[in-house]
Amino acid sequence: MADSNPYWSAVRTTRLRIADLLEELAPAEWEQESLCRGWRVRDVAGHLALVPTISTWDMVAVAPRARFNPDRINTVLARRHGDRDPADLITAIRAHADTRRTARVLDTRNALFDAIVHSQDIALPLARRFPVPAEHSREGLRRVWAMGWPFHAERHLAGFTLRATDTDWTVGDGPEIAGPALALLLLSTGRTACLDALQGAGADRLKSSHADR
Known part of the structure; x- marks a missing residue:
């Protein structure tokens, strides 16, 4: 059932x-x-x-x-x-x-x-695929942004606008980081493996910062 x-x-x-x-x-x-x-x-x-x-x-x-x-x-x-x-x-x-x-x-x-x-x-x-429905990732994003510790996503990504391109979810203010909700969820939890899936001026800034490390 x-x-x-x-x-x-x-x-x-x-x-x-x-x-x-x-x-x-x-x-x-x-x-x-x-x-x-x-x-x-x-x-x-x-x-x-x-x-x-x-x-x-x-x-x-x-x-x-x-x-x-x-x-x-x-x-x-x-x-x-x-x-x-x-x-x-x-x-x-x-x-x-x-x-x-x-x-x-x-x-x-x-x-x-x-x-x-x-x-x-x-x-x-x-190098394996594990697709996730966008609405599930959106629910995850809402929780991560509301919870603070341990990720402190709102603080770490302050100064950017995050916008999901496959579901209705947007937060923040500033240069845009746009992409699938799953990629934004990974970014919000400190993973950088998703950067290539993100676009926008904010995403370009993150990619440049990451490349310099």
């Missing part, structure tokens, strides 16, 4: 499609670096398998090792679960595709954009 809640239906569909993508990967691809800095493809899979069932205690338990830094806590857990057998990770992602919970200190409103962004963290470095 179809899910009557569009948000959770999108989450479920994205998670299941990620499991399908992972099932196609060769062993060597699981070991490759993802777009998520310091994470292998298998670590991204480990994170996605864990998020629907993680507890606050799971995070507290590794906090000392991670020096109580939220980003490091996330990385420690992703790597720990990423070392599991790939078949186990795929099974876990599928088994919890419908799960609508996470740790109390996290937020289920992040579930959709988290899955979308991590799908690209896996697919793009492997």
Whole structure:
């Protein structure tokens, strides 16, 4: 039976499609670096398998090792679960595709954009396609721009206008960065692999800045 809640239906569909993508990967691809800095493809899979069932205690338990830094806590857990057998990770992602919970200190409103962004963290470095409906990326953009930490997209991209070309979404003021909502979502979460998909004076400025690094 179809899910009557569009948000959770999108989450479920994205998670299941990620499991399908992972099932196609060769062993060597699981070991490759993802777009998520310091994470292998298998670590991204480990994170996605864990998020629907993680507890606050799971995070507290590794906090000392991670020096109580939220980003490091996330990385420690992703790597720990990423070392599991790939078949186990795929099974876990599928088994919890419908799960609508996470740790109390996290937020289920992040579930959709988290899955979308991590799908690209896996697919793009492997030169694989993982299309995402524009309306799903738009929902992710709305959440990322509203949430502040950890991406602080509104602050980092201040002085630009961001405009999606495949759905109704525009924010900001200044030189335009225009392109597919998915590319804008990746940019808003700190990924630069999408720059070639963006156009406009603002995009040209970002590309020039990135080329100088």
